[in-house]
Amino acid sequence: MGKSLLDKVWDLHAVRELDSGQTQLFIGLHLVHEVTSPQAFAMLREAGLDVPFPDRTFATVDHIIPTDSQARPLRDGQAEVMLTEIEKNCRRHGIRFFDPASGHQGIVHVIGPELGLTQPGMTIACGDSHTSTHGAFGAVALGIGSSQVRDVLASQTLAMARPKVRRIEVQGKLGPGVFAKDVILHIIRILGVKGGVGFAYEYAGSVFDAMSMEERMTVCNMSIEGGARLGYVNPDDITFEYLRGRPYAPPADRFEEAVAWWRTVGSDADAEYADVVRIAASDIAPTVTWGINPGQAIGVDAEIPDPSSFDKHERDVVEDAYQYMGWHEGDRIAGTKIDVAFIGSCTNGRLSDLREAARVAKLGRVAPNVKALVVPGSQDVARAAEAEGLDRVFRDAGFEWRLPGCSMCLAMNPDKLQGRQVCASSSNRNFKGRQGSPSGRTLLMSPAMVAAAAIQGVVTDVREVLGKGNA
């Protein structure tokens, strides 16, 4: 019986079994940001511990950074304190910090891959649940809390229990206007927001085989929204070609050596899985969330489901969602008026996301009374987009072109919803209050769908907008 990638990578990084039955797992790449690391560095100081592998940790600032001006000191005094703190901590321990002056600052899950830090066969940890993003490269990438950030800083290891592996096969071809975001929203809708607890998700099948690395990142990013702490795609030529030539990827003279090793870490054809789920690509429509968790999603052409259609375990949450979102029986998601459109985040703030959104933005202008933001995931993404003129496309269509950061995904910065505003968002969470207003409402969808909603002023099937554009 063969082994899965999870098992191979786990075994390669296992330092020892602990009395608790957990594995002490070597962490090949540790990424830190300003929100979950200061407490960890403080604990380290209190315990008088050092950072033995400072060159295996990289830092950036993303959650609190304003997207209108990064001028120092930051306008929000507390944000400035946090930025200063991570600067000090990195300097003290000799950790590379990608600050705005570096030209490579951005959302931690955007910069790791684009700099070539994220590689197949690695174990990766970060004090952020969307660390699952890095699994797109065939890495075992784990979101952790601050106490565990301390553990990685102090020992380059984590105490972790090995998860089971569920293989999710999506076969076929996605229809026009259907994106990676729709695939993962569809998966979470089917398996539920707690279906993945205790599992690693292995995404396989022709749909993922055909995806670009950026699309695979979108899928893996939201594994945690389905309860799975990690998700991955087995590495292939698309992975290797993406990495070739990136600043921290193996240099040209050792690249083939690296590829040869990377090929060995993928799941064996006869690997055993705790569970296998099969989904047909043709069942996936452009998908939009209507509720208060990412599993509460439907095809854009569907009616919002009746609370009575859910079993009793779901009904309370569904009724809560109905009330919070202000739905009435028989409402459809298409045609829902929006106030804000947000394109960005670690889920969908990469160049290909901006290209798809720009393709739609080109066909119209942002509707009156809609505030539309485009926030590139990193300074590198911003430069590449500007080199293609995407910033102009967005600006000409009435979108605001902002500086890189997490922005309105979680609103730990000046970008926030007001009151009960409805936001068409390319981010990952539609939790109550997530976008900065305790009563704000979030509709998750693909970047192209957000752009379509922005120009129509209401949730719109992007296939109709693109269809008109082609006519």
Place this chain on the structure above:
Amino acid sequence: MSAGESQQAVVDSVTGRPIPLPGNDIDTDQIIPARYMTAVTFDGLGQHAFQDLRFEQDGQPKAHPMNDPRFRAKGPRVAIVNKNFGCGSSREHAPQALWRWGVHALVGESYADIFFNNCVAMGLPCVTMSEAEIERLMASVNEDPDHDLVVSLATMMLTYRHQSYAIEMPEGARKRLRTGAWDATGQLVQALPQVREIAGRLPYVQGFRS
């Protein structure tokens, strides 16, 4: 005993007044909204636990168990929760906020992975019971909340109003709490020589120099 303060303390049992926090899929954004995380420490998070469920934006209290005079006892608390508690963001701020509000143990139907790990790493036990048993316990608490609830990791029993309930917890987590090894750092650092050995064997750490 206090998380982060008295390290390596043994957590064998927790006694406290019950506080029901019903609902499935309660995410960590609910437990502590992100706007309270612009800080470099966890200090002061307790007063904002469940802020937006407890208070209107003008500060008026809402109907929430944490505002209910029946559940306003002083001292350590044991929270009673339902399914998938603590899902979403990995923010340790969530268990830290609960701890600082006074929650010293949780009993529920299930927890999100990262939340559970974060709790164990700070010495905060999360035990589980079946849906029916949680329902029975919540009913008993709602009937008369004014008693101590005891969670014993030694016997894996919970007792409330002379009723006993069998509780569960993964053996590894239980062991870490009962031996005071919930703070793993010391143990992990001890193995640094082996850690260097593993690093030396990994091709990518060695720069793919064969």
